[in-house]
Amino acid sequence: MNTYEHRKGKAVVKIVAPDGAPLRMKEVVIRQTKHKFLFGCAEFAVVPLANDQLEGEQKEKALWVFEKFLDLFNFATLPFYWGRFEPVRGNPDTVRLKKAAQWLKERGCVSKGHPLCWHTVTAPWLLEMTNTEILSAQLARIRREVNDFAGLIDMWDVINEVVIMPVFDKYDNGITRICKEMGRIPLVREVFKAAREANPRGIFLINDFNVSEAYAILIEGLLEAGVTIDAIGIQSHMHQGYWGVEKTLEVLERFSQFNLPIHFTETTLVSGHLMPSHIEDLNNYKVQEWPSTPEGEERQAREAVLHYKTLFAWPNVEAITWWNFLDGGWLNAPAGFITKDGRIKPIYHELYKLIKGEWWTGEQRLVTDEDGTVIVDGYLGEYEMSCAGQTASFALDKSSEIEIQLS
CATH class of the missing domain: 2.60.40.10 (Immunoglobulins)
Known part of the structure; x- marks a missing residue:
């Protein structure tokens, strides 16, 4: 119990x-009026909404969506993928993201920036540089964002998916180049140092989908090297099926040995058919249509409740972030709380009963x-x-x- x-x-x-x-x-x-525990979600549509870039029915729908969003969540992840945030060097999307963070703050929502360093969706113009120049640009980017957003965003996924970073071979990119040359621990040490110098009061995470011993060994090495990590980020994208309580507890045990806060940073369960189990890289599964089904929605709600209860019962866990509030986000998956045609799914109501019911002081x-x-x-x-x-x-x-x- x-x-x-x-x-x-x-x-x-x-x-x-x-x-x-x-x-x-x-x-x-x-x-x-508010939970201390961070119940969060990623829904990047807040950026155009906060910047008055939506009109008519599109704006009305977005306002309705975020009314539901803010009634349930007190925590939001905002997008800082370098290749989209600064596709042209020296022209970052700072103003729009600041308005989004301010919009959320005014509504009592804590924001986190994701991510500062990642080999995927990184700036393409890094490939024109030497490795020394790439590292310098990466650290400058971190200092700029963390400093510019201090007070609006004080929590960051500093480096994302570093376990695979130096051996990533799907395409060439600047971040894999420097990680391969420097090694994981020296790179992580440098990016965390840059972030902390820019905002000493910030909360800085390492984040990964690899929840095996490889990630635990990396964290152990980082701590031994003197890197201060404020929280361990765990991704739990369950497009191929719910982990189950046993695996979830196994992951929690593995990463609780470090006595650090644990954030489940990217959580998904689909309400349609499950992705085939033979797919190793979830990004390789591409479908035009991935419909939500009645039986899938019941399964999603049931398993989400079990997952949240398991995590909320574990003392080290301080945050849970769902990945996409609306269906059709990453991989076009039906992983949200609201369908593409604007219908609220059972998962929303069931988690509401927990977050604002069972776990809420009357x-x-x-x-x-x-x-x-x-x-x-x-x-x-x-x-x-x-x-x-x-x-x-x-x-x-x-x-x-x-x-x-x-x-």
């Missing part, structure tokens, strides 16, 4: 008048004691208190004492 006590906290909240006197025997209403009506205090128990996160016609906000952590002075 899953237990979630590690996700809860207790606070002694003291409410005082403007003169500092405790408010005795007053009714207090407590409501949770409204509490309390009365202050002689010291003007109430005890608040609930899931970690942000709360709103109403008392004597006034409201105030506070954060519920593991164990704390909070004083709120009414004006």
Whole structure:
């Protein structure tokens, strides 16, 4: 049976008048407003929406989609693929991405940038450079983005899929070139150093789809080399079928040995037919149509609930990000919460029951004691208190004492 006590906290909240006197025997209403745990999703359509690049029905649909998005999630991944972000050297897409991050921040959503260094979708113009110049450009790119977005985006997937990076052979690219020459650990050390110098308060992740011992060995080597990793990113793209609880727990055990936060950064389960098991690189599976089916939608919802429960019960896990809110994203897969024709799928409703139901602290009506205090128990996160016609906000952590002075 899953237990979630590690996700809860207790606070002694003291409410005082403007003169500092405790408010005795007053009714207090407590409501949770936000989770501390990061329940996230990637949906890059926020970029054109935030930049007023949509019109008519397209805009109306996007607004409706993000209303549903923000009702469920408090965390979003924004796209920083170098080849798209800066297809022409010296002309980065900074302004549009800043507007997207600001739009999300104003709506209480934390943003993460993905990725800063990756051999896929990287800048094509790197191939015109020497390896020394490529490394210099990569580090400058990291410093620029992390510095430019500080305060809007303070969390980054610094390097993506580095296990395969030096042996990647599908096509030539600048990042594989320098990783092959330098080696994985020296490259990771340099990119993390550049990111941390640009924003010492940032949260910096390594991220990979390879969840085998090879990734664990790499992380062990990085830590021994003195690289500070703030969280381990785990991809769980399950287009070929749900991992199952046993494999999920095996992965969690493998990466919990480092006593670092774990983020499930890219999670998918499809609601149509499963991708054939013989496909080794998921990118090689290309289909024109991949329809969502009623039985597939029930399966997707059922397995997503089990996956989230398994992860939420594991203390090291601090974030879960689904990959694409709408069907037809990566690989044209029916992996979203909403179909292409705008129908909300069962997965949305079932996860909503968890995130905003079972794992959400219901409204509490309390009365202050002689010291003007109430005890608040609930899931970690942000709360709103109403008392004597006034409201105030506070954060519920593991164990704390909070004083709120009414004006």
